[in-house]
Amino acid sequence: MTITITAFERSPDRGRGMARDMRVRWALEEAGLPYQVRLLSFAQMKQPGYLASQPFGQIPAYEEDGLALFESGAIILHIGDRHGGLWPADLHGRARATAWMFAALNTVEPPILEWEMPKYLERNESWYEARMPLLDSRVKQRLSELSHWLGDRDWLEGDFSAGDLLMVTVLRRLTGSGLLELYPNLPPYIARAEQRPAYQRAFADQLAVFNKSEQTA
Amino acid sequence: MTITITAFERSPDRGRGMARDMRVRWALEEAGLPYQVRLLSFAQMKQPGYLASQPFGQIPAYEEDGLALFESGAIILHIGDRHGGLWPADLHGRARATAWMFAALNTVEPPILEWEMPKYLERNESWYEARMPLLDSRVKQRLSELSHWLGDRDWLEGDFSAGDLLMVTVLRRLTGSGLLELYPNLPPYIARAEQRPAYQRAFADQLAVFNKSEQTA
Numbered sequence: 063m064t065i066t067i068t069a070f071e072r073s074p075d076r077g078r079g080m081a082r083d084m085r086v087r088w089a090l091e092e093a094g095l096p097y098q099v100r101l102l103s104f105a106q107m108k109q110p111g112y113l114a115s116q117p118f119g120q121i122p123a124y125e126e127d128g129l130a131l132f133e134s135g136a137i138i139l140h141i142g143d144r145h146g147g148l149w150p151a152d153l154h155g156r157a158r159a160t161a162w163m164f165a166a167l168n169t170v171e172p173p174i175l176e177w178e179m180p181k182y183l184e185r186n187e188s189w190y191e192a193r194m195p196l197l198d199s200r201v202k203q204r205l206s207e208l209s210h211w212l213g214d215r216d217w218l219e220g221d222f223s224a225g226d227l228l229m230v231t232v233l234r235r236l237t238g239s240g241l242l243e244l245y246p247n248l249p250p251y252i253a254r255a256e257q258r259p260a261y262q263r264a265f266a267d268q269l270a271v272f273n274k275s276e277q278t279a
Numbered sequence: 280m281t282i283t284i285t286a287f288e289r290s291p292d293r294g295r296g297m298a299r300d301m302r303v304r305w306a307l308e309e310a311g312l313p314y315q316v317r318l319l320s321f322a323q324m325k326q327p328g329y330l331a332s333q334p335f336g337q338i339p340a341y342e343e344d345g346l347a348l349f350e351s352g353a354i355i356l357h358i359g360d361r362h363g364g365l366w367p368a369d370l371h372g373r374a375r376a377t378a379w380m381f382a383a384l385n386t387v388e389p390p391i392l393e394w395e396m397p398k399y400l401e402r403n404e405s406w407y408e409a410r411m412p413l414l415d416s417r418v419k420q421r422l423s424e425l426s427h428w429l430g431d432r433d434w435l436e437g438d439f440s441a442g443d444l445l446m447v448t449v450l451r452r453l454t455g456s457g458l459l460e461l462y463p464n465l466p467p468y469i470a471r472a473e474q475r476p477a478y479q480r481a482f483a484d485q486l487a488v489f490n491k492s493e494q495t496a
Contacts, residue, residue, distance in 0.1 A: 135381035
């Protein structure tokens with residue numbers, strides 16, 4: 063079996079692990095699976111050949127023995143179902159893990175991206191400063207609800223699962239904003255995840271790609 | 280087996296099928312499963328008892344013989360895995376359907392919600408009109424990519440799947456905007472889905488709840 067994922071040839075986040083290949087790398091490391099990486103330029107991501115496997119021209123795409131997949135959430139779901147290691151073996155435990163996977167991607171990430179994207183796209187607009195309190199408040203609402211659920215748990219549901227994996231990658235986008243620190247149990251939750259050996263291997267590997275791209279620039 | 284979902288006591292969309300219980304009702308109808316509905320006021324959705332089953336105070340939550348689930352994507356995934364009827368039986372077909380489920384919720388819906396929410400939250404702000412072209416362009420990018428993939432297919436992958444179900448509920452948010460009509464294959468795609476008997480039963484049932492709430496108001 064050969065697994066191949068795609069990633070940015072030159073990561074816009076300069077190797078801080080925010081690109082979505084990090085999620086899949088981490089899941090593959092948790093599952094103990096070797097994989098290859100195909101690096102793409104921004105131009106290559108929009109070419110017809112790539113759009114045939116990733117219709118929205120994003121990274122990562124995933125290939126495994128004739129199966130072509132896209133969307134980091136679906137890729138991680140497949141890894142867990144096919145290879146294990148990402149949630150409890152029982153049906154209910156898996157279902158609860160998937161609830162947190164979707165919560166990370168469809169309830170928590172959207173307001174965080176709405177908060178983050180204006181920094182790149184609307185920084186010079188007259189309304190930029192005036193809108194930020196609104197965007198802050200939407201992020202805080204989700205963080206507050208998440209923090210309340212987490213309480214003094216180590217992970218969202220018993221043992222670590224792909225729900226934690228996705229939630230932590232989403233929360234890490236707020237690093238340096240000061241928002242996470244408003245909820246005292248969230249920074250230690252993220253730190254616990256970052257201390258996992260699988261996380262550290264995945265992080266080192268995506269950083270190595272970026273460092274190499276800098277050397278050859 | 281008893282299935283119970285939660286829904287708005289009084290839907291903010293006045294029964295147009297935009298609330299997320301519509302997605303789960305439709306999936307349950309496709310799978311041929313009877314279910315009960317527990318209606319909640321906005322105040323009830325934020326009470327501790329409900330937050331224990333839906334940590335973000337949203338609808339729908341789902342209960343089935345001791346399994347409590349939340350997030351419409353995860354609920355639909357569970358329905359398909361446990362009861363069938365929402366994607367092909369083979370592993371690859373299911374994986375491809377889940378790719379479109381996540382694409383609907385994490386790639387297509389976020390720019391559509393970013394486009395929709397200012398209509399409610401920022402309509403009276405000085406920047407409202409000036410920002411709309413930016414929001415339009417982000418929606419158009421995703422619609423263009425989706426339209427390109429769809430081409431002359433009836434559904435995103437061979438037969439109808441939960442990927443189509445979620446994608447159509449996401450696209451329907453743009454009804455009346457004029458944006459869908461820029462891509463000639465998208466309105467017929469939505470119409471095909473709306474013509475499915477399962478869709479029509481689900482739509483009628485959620486509309487009946489709203490009509491009843493109006494009568495008793």
